[in-house]
Amino acid sequence: MIVDASIILPAFLLGFMGSGHCLGMCGGISAALGAASERRTLSLSVGYNIGRVLSYIMLGAIVGGMAQSLSQPLLQLLPQGARWLRTLAGLMVIAMGFYVAGWWRGLTHLEKIGGYVWRYVQPLTKPLLPPKSIGAALLLGELWGLLPCGLVYSSLTWAALNADAMHGALWMAAFGAGTLPAMLATTHGGSYLRSWTQRPALRRTAAIALIAAGIIAAAMPWLHAQHDHTNNMDHMHHHSAELTQPAAVRAP
Numbered sequence: 001m002i003v004d005a006s007i008i009l010p011a012f013l014l015g016f017m018g019s020g021h022c023l024g025m026c027g028g029i030s031a032a033l034g035a036a037s038e039r040r041t042l043s044l045s046v047g048y049n050i051g052r053v054l055s056y057i058m059l060g061a062i063v064g065g066m067a068q069s070l071s072q073p074l075l076q077l078l079p080q081g082a083r084w085l086r087t088l089a090g091l092m093v094i095a096m097g098f099y100v101a102g103w104w105r106g107l108t109h110l111e112k113i114g115g116y117v118w119r120y121v122q123p124l125t126k127p128l129l130p131p132k133s134i135g136a137a138l139l140l141g142e143l144w145g146l147l148p149c150g151l152v153y154s155s156l157t158w159a160a161l162n163a164d165a166m167h168g169a170l171w172m173a174a175f176g177a178g179t180l181p182a183m184l185a186t187t188h189g190g191s192y193l194r195s196w197t198q199r200p201a202l203r204r205t206a207a208i209a210l211i212a213a214g215i216i217a218a219a220m221p222w223l224h225a226q227h228d229h230t231n232n233m234d235h236m237h238h239h240s241a242e243l244t245q246p247a248a249v250r251a252p
Helices: 003-016 019-034 039-077 081-101 106-128 135-142 150-162 165-187 191-197 200-244
Strands: none
Touching: 003 019, 003 081, 003 150, 003 165, 003 200, 019 150, 039 081, 039 135, 039 150, 039 165, 081 106, 081 150, 081 200, 106 135, 106 150, 150 165
């Protein structure tokens, strides 16, 4: 599969600029990992964050694959259904841009959806706190990736709307990679990076970039459809003109 920059860049940007929200949700664990011995802090924090990102990738593949399977009958009935799904995915990226800038917080309502699942997952994390090994840190990260988070769930909504398991996994991998700098900085005392990502001007710039990417993603399916329609019409007119020409003209 060809890596699509339109998937990688917005997802990474969302994760990087939205990592301030991640710090509020997961920063406590990252700080706790930093309390270990200096030699073990790096291995434990890397293990935890790898587990967290792997959880995101798994969720992206699952929701993308499920949507892909469920959408097949719909797409057979509605030939334009794929365009509408991609348009909705673009609108979701626009909503993420407003979220990153702090102009609209509606995506936080998605956290309520995962609250029911987290009730059963959270007790499983307690025996792993604090993690004593890389394996425990990895498992803790995988479980903590299921924590109700509006930013993660909005990203998963994008993965579902694209109705493709590979694209869903790729999007969530890029999103998770974007959260890594701030999360690792929290563990290792990188206060400058955390404060840098919270600068209003930078967040607004990132938000505008996301909104622009969302507009392009939402409009692109219809622009392609219009282009294809125009080409088909030109081909039909050209073919019709050939048929109406006298035989002597059309002969080689």
